[in-house]
Amino acid sequence: MKVVIVGGVAAGPKAASKIIRLNPEADVTIVEKDKYLSYAGCGLPYYVSGEVKEQKELMCTPVGVVRDPVFFRKVKNVHVLTETEAMEIDRKGKRLRIKQLADHQEKWLDYDKLVLATGAHPIMPPLPGHDLENIFTLHGVHDAEAIKSLLAEDKARDVVIIGGGLIGVEITEALTHKGCRVTIVEKFPQIFRMLDWEIAKLVAQHMETKGVKIITDTEVKAFKGQGEVKEVVTDQGTLPADMVIMAVGVRPQIKLAQDAGLDIGEWKAIKVNAQMRTSDPDIYAAGDCVESIDRLTGKSCYMPMGSTANKHGRVAANNICGHEDSFPGVLGSTICKVFDFSVARTGLTESAAKEMGREVVTVMAPAPDKAHFMSNAKPLLLKLVVDKENRKLLGAQATGPGDADKRLDVVAMALMSGWTVDQLANADLCYAPPYAPAMDNIITAANVARNKLDGYMEGVTAREVHQMLAEKKEFIFLDVRSPAEYEEVRLPGSTLIPLGALRGRLKELPADTEIIAFCKISLRGYEAALILKAAGYQNVRVMDGGVVMWPYEKIK
């Protein structure tokens, strides 16, 4: 069996290795345009920052063996043609035309099965001046090297990052560590559009404490400079820039597939079925060039991820070798390190769920991520989105210095099994003080959701409260923290009655005015609301997330 694989970064080499393992007689060839093979693209920001010392490390196996063509030949019995471009698929003749970039020599490779793992390429909008020097994307090793050499020459003091998504933020952190003054320019009203607004805002605030400038609702119009870029012109003014990194997203590489007449999906990526087979039964596709299915909605989606690419490669290989296997789709599970914070998401955001017409209950649950008396405990800010109708989880988001990855992986597992918050609340997770609170953050969050669903707690978002304050609506914004906490930091328009004193000071609170109670994390706020309700107050709500998750100005 002759298998030709186009693309040598993630899904391609994975498929090649697995095919050979299943079928040692197979004749497998990888065609890769670049000179580098099988490198960890997700590691590029860490190579720029210096966290990863040598380029080679991105191309090694975990035990330090470089995955170069010799390795693939000797260890895996896979042929690799680097610096070779796949030009054309002859589906009828079952052959692929390739061109060696060094000498422009062309030839045809026959295949029984073809795998397209052509990946994605970063979008470079054709703005005036976009071909000036020192305007980069961060896609391949070449880009990282170019950025590094500019840093080494100390020629990149002011850097403008266009786009506040994952790549934009990861490279922002890397460049800030390198001493650059970084400004992120984002077209939309928030960075991290994978998150709900208020979570993204908390992340943005953290980035600002690290000296990053974030400009939202701003569109880039042009680049200016003489040879090298010197300015970024936006609809809100001009920014100085010694270097610009375009991080406005990627586009699946589908030209080869499209020219061959293969089906392309609504996201302009290659359409595949669960077996990773394209519309041609002898052609498979995998990795960043294909669409996936959203496991929650059943709809097609485009979510390029290194983790997904590897799974795709294995599924394609199994099916090519005659072992039925299928890829069940994705949840959009995503995580990113942003200075001292983690930022993570899985499933649907509140806004995405509402756009789909779901009625949701949301929970903001900030708490220490370990037993609070342990010195390694760090705050973790968690948001759950729950379907009001069937009590099932729809998604979660997390940020803060605490362990977000663990909690979001647990939610991802719950989402894949269609769990309700009631099921999640009784999950038997590993507990000891150095790892989690006795009631894990995710279990507490699930219980808060249950309290809301059952009508014991009525929440109000910080956004709504902020709006009410702006509109000078009449309500009591009741802070039930201690006087010491109040002295340290407080929210505008708030009144302090510490929780312990509340029962004795009820007469200070008029019976007919709405009361919105809160505390640091709104657990005492919840207790206060219960006390007030028990005392006959009808109109009491709790502000979700408390002071910790208030995404606006605080009074210090």
Added chain:
Amino acid sequence: MKVVIVGGVAAGPKAASKIIRLNPEADVTIVEKDKYLSYAGCGLPYYVSGEVKEQKELMCTPVGVVRDPVFFRKVKNVHVLTETEAMEIDRKGKRLRIKQLADHQEKWLDYDKLVLATGAHPIMPPLPGHDLENIFTLHGVHDAEAIKSLLAEDKARDVVIIGGGLIGVEITEALTHKGCRVTIVEKFPQIFRMLDWEIAKLVAQHMETKGVKIITDTEVKAFKGQGEVKEVVTDQGTLPADMVIMAVGVRPQIKLAQDAGLDIGEWKAIKVNAQMRTSDPDIYAAGDCVESIDRLTGKSCYMPMGSTANKHGRVAANNICGHEDSFPGVLGSTICKVFDFSVARTGLTESAAKEMGREVVTVMAPAPDKAHFMSNAKPLLLKLVVDKENRKLLGAQATGPGDADKRLDVVAMALMSGWTVDQLANADLCYAPPYAPAMDNIITAANVARNKLDGYMEGVTAREVHQMLAEKKEFIFLDVRSPAEYEEVRLPGSTLIPLGALRGRLKELPADTEIIAFCKISLRGYEAALILKAAGYQNVRVMDGGVVMWPYEKIK
């Protein structure tokens, strides 16, 4: 509604708080024998070590409010009677006889519903000399204070811990940090009987590198000393001891329930249904005094855990207040920090599964817990136990310095949903280099299980190989690592042929002798086995876990 709750540590206060939240009119009283209330028992080892500075921290809410009787009264409207013992339940009269310890005054408390949250007490075998001074258990704050004052006086140089379970190991770490010479005496052939032998052995080796002495298969016969303990007499000899800590397990406190004629289960804990109701419909029980159901086997089990106690309390409260709720049982999810290692388990061990008659496939998957090129990546040693018949997960264990909690929580979620390894292998977990490898450890482990289940990989345990070496069986113990790795450390009886050279050196390997291939983690070992099989070798196996998980002597 009058609710009386016996026990004020975890399940009791949880139930009390929840009842008041659901029914602010309820009259709730907690009866607690001790003077301390609602403290974090799991934090005691960290209070002994000094990680937790003040006793008070163990009794605070996460925002620093001490949960004392005044707090319960003012904030929660719950009456608390400390230093008060529950003496007798009059089920017919629905009342509880209590005794104030200060003045021995007795009285009856009426109840509509009674909650028994009497906890467990540590087992103290009545060995000769067990009442000598400086022999402790680690159960309450009193114990921790007594241990701490002995440490403060520098009177505990040699410490013997009896029992190598969770508490024994946690206090071992605390005392080692305090400069004590600690010896663990374990009656059984291994410490951590919640783990399979070889995983427990890897943990024991780590503890030994920290100066801890571990003596297994050894029974304590007596304690000797004059007033204060000075020696521990075992069936293997005598050990010096300035302090002894008994950590041989706990026993549920059931006297009150038993005297009242409530059903007691096979584990000698209070029998409850899923609603946490005892055999008396007006009496509930929760926490360390009750049996649970094992979610995997459906059998009753006794697994006292602070995390479970809190869930029990909530379920009991819901049912008491007329809201149907049920506790689904436990998996035995457990984690513990042991110096630089984590040790974790969820579900069944290999030995437990085999005892139950299941045919299993096991996987040893050691790998970095983050992208291997990140400086925060640490080794994580993972074991999966899979049902051979239906490919479902049965359990997992983990140790090493890497993030074990996250992976075991993911497995726990998979176990609760009855997942197969095929489902787990395609889980969409959060990926970025600072958090996980592109193929998460747990996904790689699931794929190794699939390879084994599908017959592509035949594994052999280190234990079996060690046995074969001892019996001088004829086989080639083929190390396929690099010469540099081989120089650094190697296994007895092994032959080196680096993987890259294997195809060219096949003639050195006789066709009719069994070959057992391995490498550092046995990924290259697997590649080698595939190469050998493709070359016609019939009798090839891969040693699970490689050099990293070899639990015997290595040659350095």
